[in-house]
């Protein structure tokens with residue numbers, strides 16, 4: 001039986017590249033996403049079952065994760081990838097946008113893990129990979145809320161790494177630099193992505209982290225060679 005890997009935010013960018021890379025590598029991706037139409041089209045294209053799941057909706061996270069476990073059986077991996085961008089001077093950020101970033105990037109990741117990790121621990125095997133960001137490795141202006149959402153997950157990931165590894169479960173963080181995806185455009189921010197890594201390059205790194213079950217890769221980061229200016 002192929003290992004089943006749940007991916008959040010699979011409908012575009014890194015998540016989309018990842019579910020195709022997983023399928024090609026012999027895994028069974030379990031794509032999830034907040035947009036039902038995009039998700040259905042993706043699941044069709046992949047020939048797998050997908051689940052409409054908005055990670056910022058706590059009730060939906062709990063209900064759909066239970067459904068996934070019921071219908072798919074043991075879940076070997078969870079890749080918390082769903083995320084949104086927010087940029088600007090802190091005092092100009094709308095309260096609703098601040099809440100959405102924390103609900104999605106931070107609480108969404110924590111609650112997805114809370115829903116799927118216990119079964120991995122009970123089986124003494126499994127992998128959780130959190131897509132974090134180089135924004136959680138340093139500080140810079142204009143990204144305070146996005147950075148806060150990811151720094152929180154850096155702490156969460158590191159604590160779970162040491163808590164879960166002795167129990168056979170790997171919890172790891174992936175810290176990519178700029179990716180040529182829709183993330184900035186969706187947030188209404190113009191960004192030159194000519195120099196960014198492709199979603200496929202990012203997905204290849206996540207796949208490498210997933211594949212060797214004997215390794216816990218901590219703080220894996222990288223950016224395109226063209227992104228050094």
Ligand SMILES: NC(=O)c1ccc[n+]([C@@H]2O[C@H](COP(=O)([O-])OP(=O)(O)OC[C@H]3O[C@@H](n4cnc5c(N)ncnc54)[C@H](OP(=O)(O)O)[C@@H]3O)[C@@H](O)[C@H]2O)c1
Nearest residue numbers: 009011012013014034054055082083133178179181182183
């Ligand atoms: N792009 C970068 O430069 C960069 C750099 C470092 C880290 N990252 C991180 O990489 C991850 C993937 O981002 P990306 O660059 O691939 O951006 P993207 O193309 O915008 O993809 C983000 C995905 O997350 C989904 N999503 C957003 N909110 C969601 C929610 N509440 N519930 C479920 N899914 C939700 C989006 O759904 P829709 O398709 O409906 O929009 C989309 O599928 C994010 O965690 C991001 O923070 C990105």
